[in-house]
Amino acid sequence: MRFIDTFQPGPFLDTALGLAAAFVLGTLIGAERQYRQRTAGLRTNVLVAVGAAAFVDLAMRIAGTVEAVRVIAYVVSGIGFLGAGVIMKEGMNVRGLNTAATLWCSAAVGCCTGADMLAEGVLLTVFVIAGNTLLRPLVNAINRVPIDERAAEATYEVRLATDAGSVHGVRELLVEQLEAAQYPVGDVAVAEHGDATVEVVATLVSTAVVPREIDAVLARLAKAPGVRHATWESSTRD
Secondary structure (H helix, E strand, O other), rough: OOOHOOOOHHHHHHHHHHHHHHHHHHHHHHHHHHHHOOOOOHHHHHHHHHHHHHHHHHHHHHHHHHHHHHHHHHHHHHHHHHHOOOOOEOOOEEEEEHHHHHHHHHHHHHHHHHOHHHHHHHHHHHHHHHHHHHOOHHHHHHHHOOOOOOOOEEEEEEEEEHHHHHHHHHHHHHHHHHHHHHOEEEEEEEHHHHEEEEEEEEOOOOOOOHHHHHHHHHHHHHHHHHHHEEEEEEEEEE
């Protein structure tokens, strides 16, 4: 029987220790995800860690360290497909990126234990749990800080609503007023709407504006003949 020939108590115990360590460390990481009711919770993180440890340990026992390194490379890329399954797009928002990154880190923990680097696996687990817990208050604090429109790098658009017969004049007036206010225009687009309204959109070259200055320009433009409505908006480039 082939099992009798290949079974060696020493390497078997080494494998058992690596898999057990991967199970325990994956449990610690997954427990935090399960507590927060994430898509990839306790069982998923444990299985990722144990699976990665098993593949790396198997490669080391069969072909040595060089082949184990190749298996680790495949584990890293393979976890990417698993992580993509927990990422969901809801409108303009993307959810699950942190959970996918945690799965990636669980695989790294498994690779460490599978390669008999238990201390490194424990250290990595500590950093992963710290990143998911201790950094949360800092993230919340940063999210509550209002964005400084003058410091943020953004794209600014000035929009004027007019009728088809006044498009040319309104367009020239828009560029003239913005240039006079020291806000050069990079592009001007014209969009027609179904209710016979035409929108003239000027994109500014500036990466930052002073809101009161743009408001003053719009106040003058709103009183110009042919202008039905004047507004401006900004959007971050990231």
